[in-house]
Amino acid sequence: MARDATARDSVAEVIQLPARAAARANARGVSAAGDLATRAASATTSTARTGIESLMRWTHNAVDDWGRDARLSDRIRSVSGLRWDVMIGGQHHLERVRGGLIVVNSRRFSLSPIWAALHLGRALDRPVRFVGRPDIAPAGPALQRLGGLLSDPAELTRVLASGELVVLGAATTMSPHRVGVVDHLLVGAAVAAKVPVFPAATASSSLQRSARLQIGTAVPVNRRRRGPLAELELADDLAIAIGTMLDEFTWNGWLLS
């Protein structure tokens, strides 16, 4: 019997029942107020530790060869869902493509290449990058984490040749119905890397969440051209193709502008 009591005591020692701990504390002469303060401090420390551990887990990310952070991109895309409710069409054109360039129209301040890349990446379940990050901190490295690339044809060629999907924005315009100039030097990167180029029309509202991305079929490169005219013609063809797709959009009054 005495042995059982000893065993119970030792179990209580391990578990540290609060009642017994309090009784022992009282026995040691610790006042109730002091005990309360100790408990409060202990709870605060525990909460802080849990918070720090959660923060450390949450920020324990990894970057890929080009500096894109997949987990951060997912989180930013989730947050961007508060701003843009993106409807994507024509993504089946990209499903069997290894590397490819997607050229989108871009209304001024619409950030079309960024949200298009983030949401297309989610739809295709693979990383999609975008062209047009500055090379200055903090914006440059932050956009690099989301998949941003420099507007450099050589860099774009290397990325496309390594089998990546990249979104390139045309020059920004004030009107959502118009397509800006497509940079033929950047389009030339796709020609050099021998990857297909897809036109894609984007539309988003300044005041509403609705946004749309429609991807078209690949625009063929004129292989008869041996010089830079191939790229110039491809850039023009892309602008025409995007314009045609924009004309086919059902515009929702001035809100989708």
Place this chain on the structure above:
Amino acid sequence: MGGELGSRVTSLLEEEPWVGSLEGIDADPPRRRLHRAVFHRIVPGQHDRIVEVVKKFNPHVVVHVAVWEPHSRAAPGVARDLTDDAATSILGAAAECRALESIVIRSGIEIYGRARNSATRPDEDTAINPTTQYGRMVAGIESTARRIGDRIGVTVGTLRLGTVVGAHVPSPLGRLLRMPAVPYSALADPPFTVSLDHDAANSFVAAARLRLDQPLNIVAPGAITALQAIRRGRRLPIPLFGPEWAIAKTVAYLMGAPIPDHVIEVLHRGRLADGARAREVLELAPTATTAEVIDQLYSWPSVVRTPARAAVA
């Protein structure tokens, strides 16, 4: 042959069936036990002795690994002088050898530089534009070797290594990351890549065997940022924004981990390189990713204290 990388390359070359006799020169004795190789202890400044030894040996292949990274084993000024002396005397002496067929030299991806709007992940075709002292040092070696190769008609293979990190490898970046509290750029925290010493040594052996005749980037796959590396090592990250870097550099110097300009550049601008061509040409698969190399960096014991077996009066 005396440094960690040189000793490792030599021990791997000893196991190669195509290697006949093997000789090496360094200011320090080899860090590993070598079985076949003959070692000559000569400081890089003794040109006459180096020329005498090299001419007498008359090698078919010269593997030049004698590069002192600033603040790895020597202060930046001394490192520059030692590297220049070694490149001039050893490559110059090799040029006098009739049997010479190929030169393989060590360079670094610091040669591409990290100027504003420079390539994020340069490959071997990217124009070189060094922006640090170490970058200019390795550019000087490449230039010397290329001139010699053109002049005497031998192949010159260049291995541009990422920051070499490995067990016992003296590396300022490795030393900094292993400090208890590590500063990093809070505004940028860009990605960088490294090389494992074992993979780098294997690359030298393969390059010598193939008589490599082009530059190749030798880097581990993947990338990591300073904060991510610090987190993996469970060190205390200290975010810095600008002017505090001067203080951080001084504190790090006093704590035994001086930060040279090329490491500062890594922390502010990052350093990536495309190593796909090396894997294809040398037919070597890297044994560890960048994150794994960093994990290994932290898994090495700092100081192993062995207590005395018996008390000594």
